[in-house]
Amino acid sequence: MPHTLTLQSIETVTHDVNRYRFDKPSGLAYTPGQAFDIGLDRDGWRDDKHPFTPTSLPDEGFLEFTIKTYVEHDGLTKRLADLKPGDTVLADEPWGAIHDQGPGWFIAGGAGVTPFIAILRQRLAREGTLEGSELIFSNKTEDDIILRDAFEKMPGLSTYFTVTDQKDASVHTGQIDRDLLAARITPGKGKCYVCGPDAMLDDISGALLDIGVPESDIITEEFD
Secondary structure, eight states: OOEEEEEEEEEEEEEEEEEEEEOTTOOOOOOOOEEEEEEEESTTTTTOEEEEEEEEEESSSSSEEEEEEEEEEESHHHHTOOOTTTTTTEOOOOOOOOOOOEEEEEEEEEEEEEEEEHHHHHHHHSSSSTOOOEEEEESGGGGOOHHHHHHHSSTTTTEEEEEESTTTTTSEEOOOOOOHHHOOOOSSSSSSEEEHHHHHHHHHHHHHHTTTTOOGEEEEOOOO
């Protein structure tokens, strides 16, 4: 049976990203990096579930999700943005391959960064620093960078932001490709966590193998 989550609040994070806080059902457990398949608790929508990763930590007394809204589609994310406190959604059991396996490079495209938020927050709470880890994060424009300030303020975390559709950006421009990865990653010196659309996973995984990263050090998950 799916879990029923009751919305507490919605907060705007960027122009098209919201932070949703839900009541956490008793006994619900998950590992940072895992996702829940979530659907609206409404007729016609209960079976239309999509994966979202909690950005809260398991020991916090609520479930928090940071979700990009795709207003051009009359789909789930657009309808989530219209929810009001007290509304409910349905969540299946958690799943996912990405979990903390030690320092390294966290490579994300757009909303694919969300599994890394809880992983980095948990390690920071445990160790007090993210020394030895770097976030390599691609978006279309600077305005699309989710939680940029929060990432830049995480002690010990290096950040490399790049955008693909904004020539006058104050951050790097261009795609995450083989040359960029070769310049920033030292094979064998840490894990490479990769999350984003399927095509991105294939391209980056191939590039990582090409520059000498062992397959056992590449950890991937698909999130559109």
